Amino acid sequence: MKNRIATTTALTLTALLTLAGCASTSGSGSMPGMDHSGGSSSSASAPATADANEADIMFATMMIEHHKQAIEMSDTLLAKDGIDERVVTLAEDIKAAQEPEIQQMQGWLSDWGAESNSSDMGGMDHGGGMMSEEDMQALESAEGNEAARLFLEQMMEHHRGAIDMAKDELNDGQNSDAVTLAQSIIDTQTAEITTMEDLLATL
Secondary structure, eight states: OHHHHHHHHHHHHHHHHHHHHHGGGOOOTTOTTTOSSOSOHHHHHHHHHHHOOHHHHHHHHHHHHHHHHHHHHHHHHHTSSSOOHHHHHHHHHHHHHHHHHHHHHHHHHHHTTOOOOGGGGGGGTTSTTOOOHHHHHHHHHOOHHHHHHHHHHHHHHHHHHHHHHHHHHHHHOOOHHHHHHHHHHHHHHHHHHHHHHHHHTTO
């Protein structure tokens, strides 16, 4: 471990010295010395990779699994008959928003040289607003308005967990794309919680 730290420190110092030597030749900030191939597509991915820290990787990894469960919950509800159309529309909207976000975050992890590993997500079973197996089974078994109410109650808790995770990314993340997505999740899911509260009051 000490050797790895020493090596990393040496490489970082070398990189900083190299950049310092190039700084007077360009006003492009972090780009000098990063790439010598001009404006190719490969050079465009380098800053994103360099800009991702552990918080960004954790955010993407955890949010992918979080989104997958929200989609599973929505699919469970959408497979039922006799559900209030307003709740059906909400479930469809959640799927439509979160499926492309999963693809986006999976792309980031690939670009960053990190892999989404669902086996590392065990700690989310009782945190982050994630539903337990018993919760999911209860939703599966429910019908009609009972199912609609249960879905709304569970999804509000699920959304609150996602908002907390997104706030952590705003505080600790540094990748601009990931931070932007985190803010979008906060805005979108806060609004959806309000909608769900209103729906619950009328079912």
